Amino acid sequence: MNAGRTARDRARAELTHEIKDAARRQLATEGAERLSLRAVSRELGMVSSALYRYFPSRDDLLTALIIDAYNALGLAAETAAKNAGTPREAWLAVCRAVRIWAIKHPQEYALIYGSPVAGYKAPESTIEPAGRVAIALLGILSQAQASGVLAPPEDAPEPSGLMVEQLGVLAELAPGVPLKVLARAMIALTQLYGMVSFELFGQLVGTMDPADEFFADATGQLATFIGID
Amino acid sequence: MNAGRTARDRARAELTHEIKDAARRQLATEGAERLSLRAVSRELGMVSSALYRYFPSRDDLLTALIIDAYNALGLAAETAAKNAGTPREAWLAVCRAVRIWAIKHPQEYALIYGSPVAGYKAPESTIEPAGRVAIALLGILSQAQASGVLAPPEDAPEPSGLMVEQLGVLAELAPGVPLKVLARAMIALTQLYGMVSFELFGQLVGTMDPADEFFADATGQLATFIGID
DNA sequence: CGCGAGTCAAGAGCAGTGCTCTCGATTTAG
DNA sequence: CTAAATCGAGAGCACTGCTCTTGACTCGCG
Numbered sequence: 001m002n003a004g005r006t007a008r009d010r011a012r013a014e015l016t017h018e019i020k021d022a023a024r025r026q027l028a029t030e031g032a033e034r035l036s037l038r039a040v041s042r043e044l045g046m047v048s049s050a051l052y053r054y055f056p057s058r059d060d061l062l063t064a065l066i067i068d069a070y071n072a073l074g075l076a077a078e079t080a081a082k083n084a085g086t087p088r089e090a091w092l093a094v095c096r097a098v099r100i101w102a103i104k105h106p107q108e109y110a111l112i113y114g115s116p117v118a119g120y121k122a123p124e125s126t127i128e129p130a131g132r133v134a135i136a137l138l139g140i141l142s143q144a145q146a147s148g149v150l151a152p153p154e155d156a157p158e159p160s161g162l163m164v165e166q167l168g169v170l171a172e173l174a175p176g177v178p179l180k181v182l183a184r185a186m187i188a189l190t191q192l193y194g195m196v197s198f199e200l201f202g203q204l205v206g207t208m209d210p211a212d213e214f215f216a217d218a219t220g221q222l223a224t225f226i227g228i229d
Numbered sequence: 230m231n232a233g234r235t236a237r238d239r240a241r242a243e244l245t246h247e248i249k250d251a252a253r254r255q256l257a258t259e260g261a262e263r264l265s266l267r268a269v270s271r272e273l274g275m276v277s278s279a280l281y282r283y284f285p286s287r288d289d290l291l292t293a294l295i296i297d298a299y300n301a302l303g304l305a306a307e308t309a310a311k312n313a314g315t316p317r318e319a320w321l322a323v324c325r326a327v328r329i330w331a332i333k334h335p336q337e338y339a340l341i342y343g344s345p346v347a348g349y350k351a352p353e354s355t356i357e358p359a360g361r362v363a364i365a366l367l368g369i370l371s372q373a374q375a376s377g378v379l380a381p382p383e384d385a386p387e388p389s390g391l392m393v394e395q396l397g398v399l400a401e402l403a404p405g406v407p408l409k410v411l412a413r414a415m416i417a418l419t420q421l422y423g424m425v426s427f428e429l430f431g432q433l434v435g436t437m438d439p440a441d442e443f444f445a446d447a448t449g450q451l452a453t454f455i456g457i458d
Numbered sequence: 459c460g461c462g463a464g465t466c467a468a469g470a471g472c473a474g475t476g477c478t479c480t481c482g483a484t485t486t487a488g
Numbered sequence: 489c490t491a492a493a494t495c496g497a498g499a500g501c502a503c504t505g506c507t508c509t510t511g512a513c514t515c516g517c518g
Contacts, residue, residue, distance in 0.1 A: 170436060287505065
C-alpha cells in the first residue's frame, strides 16, 4: 500500500492522476494536438508552471496518456480473450474488443495508432504496453495449436528469407504455431487496425459505413484464413 | 492556357503554388501539426498576414495539401495500374505504388490516412480525390472479370444484410464482379492501408521491420484470397 | 486616357501557446 | 531543530493563428 509514503508523496500521486484525467477529458473533446497544458492547469485551478513539476513537458504528458491508452486497450483485449470459449471465439472477441474500445475512445486510439505526433519520438517505455494486444492474439493461437483446433491451410505459402527470422520472434510467444500461420496472423492483425482506423478516421464513409457487418464478416473470414476453426 | 488572364491572376496562381510548395517542404520536415503559417511566410519573404489573401485559414491550406496528396497518390496508383500486364500484376503494382508513395511522402501520407487533424472537418472536395486508389483497384477487378482471370473462391461466404447494398455502391464501379469478391477486396484494401500505416508509424518495429518481404507476401496472398489469378 | 474599384503587402495588435526562471512558503529528512 | 528538498505562484520570453487598418498598386470600364 501507499501507507508507507509521506503525505507529500500521496498528494503528488493523486495530483498526477488528476492531471492525466483532466488531460484525457480535454483529449476527448479537443483532440491530441489541441491539448493545452494551460487549459489543463486552468481546469485544475492551478498555474501552468506548476504542471511542470509533474510532467517535464507536454510530450511527457502525452507519453503518459499513450502508455495508459495502450494498457487500457491491452486490458480490454486480454479480458475479452479470457472470457471466451473456443479459440475462434476468443480471436473474434479480441477483434471486437479492439474495435469497441477504439469507438469508445477515438482520440486515445488516434493517439496510439494515428499519425505520430509532430516529431514526437516514442520512448522505450511504450513498446511493452503496445504489444499486449498482439501477445493476447498470439496466446490464442498457441492455445488453439495445443488443443488441436488449428488447421493450417495447405495453400498457405511457407515463409522464406528474412521473414523466417522475423516471424521467429513471434514464434517465441506462440510456441508450436507454424510460421505460415503466424504470417497470416500478421496479415489479420494489420487488417484489423486498418479496418478500425478507416472506420474511425472516416475513410469508409459512403461505402461500408456503418461497418458492423463488414467488421464481423472480415474478422470471421480472416480467422478462417488463419486456420482457426 | 493562362494567356487570357491578367498579370495579377498569373502572379496569384504562381504565388499560391509557391505557398503550397513551401508548406509541403515544411510539412516534410516538421510534420502536419507544426506547420506554421508564419514560418511559411518567412520562407517566402513576406508577412504572415499576406498569406490570408491566398488561404483564408491554416485549415484551408491543409485542405489544399490534403487534396494534392490524394491526387498524387491516386496518380501513382493509376500509373502503376496502366503499366502492368495481367490483372494480378496490376493489382500488386498498385499496392506497391501506394506503399512506395507513402514511404517517399510519409508526412503527406499521415496527413490523409493518419489521425484527422484536431477538429478539422474534411470538406466535400476531398472525397473525390480520396477515392482514386480504390477506383483504380475496382477497375482492375472489373478488367479481370471481363478477361476471365477472376476465379471467385467457392469458400467465400455470400454477403448478406446491409452489406449487400453497401457493396452495391462499389459494384457500380466494377460491373460484373461478384459481391463476395468485392467484400474480400475491401478486406484487402483495409489490410493494405493497415500494413502501410503500421510500417510508417513504427508499429511493427521489432517484428516485421523491414517490411519489404512481409508486404510482398501479404499482398500476394490477399490477391489470391480475392481470386485474382 | 483617367479614375474609381478592387487587390495587394505590410504592420500593429489580440489572445493564446509551451516553457523557463525566480521567489517565498511548506514539508520532509537527518 | 535545522538544512535540504519540494511546492505553487508569478513574471516573462518567443512563438502561434488570426483580425483590422493603412497606404500603395493594378485592373478594367467609361
